[in-house]
Every structure is written in structure tokens, then in C-alpha cells.
Amino acid sequence: MDVNNKTLAVLLIAGMILSIAGTLSVLNNDNGGLTGYAGSTDTQYGTIDYNISSNVVLSFTTASVDFGTGYVDTTLGITNCDLTTEASGNEVGCAGFDDKTNSPLVLTNIGNKDAEVNLTFADAVTTFITQDGSGSSLQLKVTDTSGEGGACTGTQSLSSYVNANTFDSAAEITACGTFESDPSTNSIDIDVNLTIDMDESGDQSISLSAIATE
Amino acid sequence: MSDVSNKMIFVLVILTLVISVFSTVLLVTNQGNRIVGSRISQTGGPQDSAVIAYKVIIPGSAPQTMDSATGKIAFAIKK
Numbered sequence: 001m002d003v004n005n006k007t008l009a010v011l012l013i014a015g016m017i018l019s020i021a022g023t024l025s026v027l028n029n030d031n032g033g034l035t036g037y038a039g040s041t042d043t044q045y046g047t048i049d050y051n052i053s054s055n056v057v058l059s060f061t062t063a064s065v066d067f068g069t070g071y072v073d074t075t076l077g078i079t080n081c082d083l084t085t086e087a088s089g090n091e092v093g094c095a096g097f098d099d100k101t102n103s104p105l106v107l108t109n110i111g112n113k114d115a116e117v118n119l120t121f122a123d124a125v126t127t128f129i130t131q132d133g134s135g136s137s138l139q140l141k142v143t144d145t146s147g148e149g150g151a152c153t154g155t156q157s158l159s160s161y162v163n164a165n166t167f168d169s170a171a172e173i174t175a176c177g178t179f180e181s182d183p184s185t186n187s188i189d190i191d192v193n194l195t196i197d198m199d200e201s202g203d204q205s206i207s208l209s210a211i212a213t214e
Numbered sequence: 215m216s217d218v219s220n221k222m223i224f225v226l227v228i229l230t231l232v233i234s235v236f237s238t239v240l241l242v243t244n245q246g247n248r249i250v251g252s253r254i255s256q257t258g259g260p261q262d263s264a265v266i267a268y269k270v271i272i273p274g275s276a277p278q279t280m281d282s283a284t285g286k287i288a289f290a291i292k293k
Contacts, residue, residue, distance in 0.1 A: 004218075005218035005219065005220065005222070005223050006218050008218075008226075009218045009223060012223070012226040012227060012229075012230050013226065015230055016230050019230070019233050019237055020233060020237070022237070023237040023240060023241065026241060027241075058261060058262045060262045060263065060264040063263070064265050064267070065264075065265075065266045065267070066265075066266075066267045067268040068269065069268075069269040069270075069271055070268075070270070071272070073273075083268070095273070097268065105264045107262070190264075192266055194266070196270065200270050202270060203269040204267065204270075205265055205267035206265070206266055206267075207263050208265070209262070209263045210261065210262055210264075211260065212260040213260065
């Protein structure tokens with residue numbers, strides 16, 4: 001089949017028109033088409049569509065305080081020992097227990113939204129320590145982690161030591177009315193003060209839960 | 215357009231190739247600017263837990279250590 005130059009020229013021009021029309025059609029399609037195209041004669045607007053989920057995520061970056069093994073040293077005339085995660089008051093009347101100075105539980109808001117944080121022991125504290133007024137007690141206190149001032153604001157029911165039996169058996173207490181999510185101020189220390197009476201015995205542990213609500 | 219020379223056909227072919235390459239470059243370049251339906255998410259949840267523990271032993275069974283200076287071993291007396 002012979003094809004003359006005229007036919008070829010018509011086909012080439014048609015191909016060019018189709019190519020240009022197709023390109024412009026794709027670039028200007030608003031429904032899932034390409035965006036970011038800058039028009040030559042007027043302003044064109046691209047679409048940037050993204051969705052950042054709102055997350056409230058808590059994490060105990062220090063999730064354990066183990067005072068170790070020991071006993072009340074009654075040879076000193078003392079009937080209980082005082083263990084704490086704070087810098088002062090450790091191991092008065094205690095023998096063998098581990099020193100936990102400056103090692104509180106550390107809770108961090110690793111989400112992207114401020115939240116209220118409540119603490120609770122799922123179990124009764126009496127399963128962990130007698131806490132019957134005989135000299136045994138478990139107390140907690142919440143403060144901003146050093147260098148992260150302002151992490152915990154609003155209602156702060158644990159700004160000083162509070163007996164744990166007031167928020168055990170799933171009863172909650174508000175540690176922070178607002179727990180910041182800003183990475184520079186999003187950590188709090190939970191100090192533990194454990195007083196063990198000479199009558200306590202056994203291998204004991206208890207789980208503390210931190211619960212955030214928006 | 216009754217008489218189209220070979221030269222004219224050659225020019226049109228070259229022009230078609232240029233347009234084709236230009237269109238391809240334009241499409242590929244703009245594809246990098248498209249951000250549709252992206253999502254940033256984190257794993258985890260609004261709750262976490264920690265553990266507080268201790269163990270009380272009978273004093274007489276406590277591991278004892280010797281004072282290296284005096285050579286004496288201190289024992290606690292069980293009541």
C-alpha cells in the first residue's frame with residue numbers, strides 16, 4: 001500500500017494534537033489527577049490531601065521499681081524500713097534492699113495530643129502490703145521530670161505523697177489534668193515511697209496503670 | 215496541501231518526537247508533587263502499666279557479706 005506524503009503529514013499532525021490534548025487533560029484533571037502543575041497564563045492550584053491521626057499514647061519509659069530483697073533490721077530498734085525512689089530517706093531501718101535513689105517510674109505522653117492522665121492499681125493494695133496503719137504503706141507522688149517543667153498541669157491530685165489504697169481496686173486518681181504531648185515537656189516522674197513493717201513477708205509485686213483520656 | 219515534500223514530513227516527525235518527550239517529562243515531574251491520602255499514625259494506646267516490687271526474707275537466711283577490713287561477718291538475729 002502506497003502512502004503519500006500528504007497522508008503522512010495529516011497523520012503526524014493528528015498525533016501531535018492528540019498528544020498535547022492528552023497531556024493537558026491529565027494535568028488538569030481535578031479528580032485524582034496530577035497536581036502541582038503551574039499554569040503559564042494564570043494561577044493553578046494543586047491539591048495536597050493528608051490526614052494526621054489524633055493519637056493519645058502513653059508509655060512507661062521506666063516501667064519498674066524493684067526494691068529487691070531484704071528485711072527490717074530490728075537490731076537498730078526500728079520496726080519498719082522506709083524505701084523511696086527519691087534522693088532522701090532511703091533504707092532507714094532496712095537491710096539488703098536495693099537503693100532506688102533517683103529512679104522513679106517515668107511516664108511519657110508519646111502521642112500527639114494533650115490528655116488527662118489517671119492512675120490506678122487494678123488490685124487491692126492490701127494484696128501487696130498490709131497498709132493497715134501498723135507502719136506499712138505504699139505512697140505515690142507525681143512531679144514533672146527534671147528539665148520538662150510544665151509537663152503536668154491542671155488537676156494534680158498526687159502533687160504530694162498519697163496512700164495508694166485511695167486509688168486501688170480500679171478506683172482512679174487524677175495525676176495530671178493536662179499531660180502535655182510536646183516532646184520537650186512530655187514526661188513525668190512517679191516517685192514511690194514504700195514503708196515495710198517488720199511483720200510483712202513474701203515476694204510481692206503490684207501493677208500500676210496509667211490511663212489517658214482526651 | 216496537495217504537495218507535501220519529504221523535508222516537510224521530516225520536520226513534522228521531529229516535532230512529534232519533541233512534543234512526546236516534553237509531555238513525558240512534564241507528567242513525570244508533576245507526579246512527584248502529588249500527595250494524596252497520606253496518613254501519619256502511631257502504634258500504642260492510651261494506657262500503659264508499670265510494676266512495683268519487693269521481697270521480704272527471713273533475716274537469718276539473708277546473704278551475708280564479710281567486712282574486708284575486719285574479717286567479721288554480721289548476722290541479723292531473727293526474733
